[in-house]
Amino acid sequence: MEDAGSASPHAAREPFEWDEAFRRLRAHLAGKPKAAMFELRDRGHGSLYEQLVASLISARTRDETTIPVCLRLFARARTPEAMARLDEAELTRLLSGATFPEPKARDILAFSRAIAGPMGGAVPDTPEGLMAFRGVGPKIAALALGVALGKPFVAVDIHVHRITNRWGVVATRTPEQTQAALTAILPERYRVEINERLVPFGKFTCTGERPRCPRCPLLSMCRQVGVRPPPPAERP
Secondary structure, three states: OOOOOOOOOOOOOOOOOHHHHHHHHHHHHOOOOOOHHHHHHHOOOOOHHHHHHHHHHHOOOOHHHHHHHHHHHHHHOOOHHHHHOOOHHHHHHHOEOEOOHHHHHHHHHHHHHHHHOOOOOOOOOOHHHHHOOOOOOHHHHHHHHHHHHOOOOOOOOHHHHHHHHHHOOOOOOOHHHHHHHHHHHOOHHHOOHHHHHHHHHHHHOOOOOOOOHHHOOOOOOOOOOOOOOOOHHHOO
């Protein structure tokens, strides 16, 4: 990916403006499948505990798998107390289909038992508190707190990292750097929504390979950093 500060043949034709970008994204994504955590929230699984569990399950797992796995699990246990009563083998079976079900089962059981026991049922409501649990990193903590509680934390997955660098609004090498950069420039009102919009946007339009730029509603604002023009036969 070329440096965002260098000259680009895809120079933006208008300034990047957050309010307009999100307005266009909402319209463009109407009717598209929602990002997993937001779909689960809208199905009634919006508690901080459920969002923490679901966010951990979603790590390196496609949304199309995460949602049914989480629904199956929450039909069996959706509180720390109920989860803590499961044995590891049963929980691993319930997580079947998700990536790394064994370590995820161990981590979910460990923090569920800690919450149900020494913590008296209270789920930590800070990034630091959640990241004290094994298996919970910055993205999982930010996503759970943002979706469940509306706290203005930016959750950066592969889509958010790739797209915001492609737009040219950040120039970073890692998701952690992108999280810090976006926290510095993104208005608070969009810090949760950016994950909600860019996950489906990254699947259907601004894809990793051969992004569908001609159909993109943000093309006039996007610097297309690192995007190579398609071969002549593929151009519209």
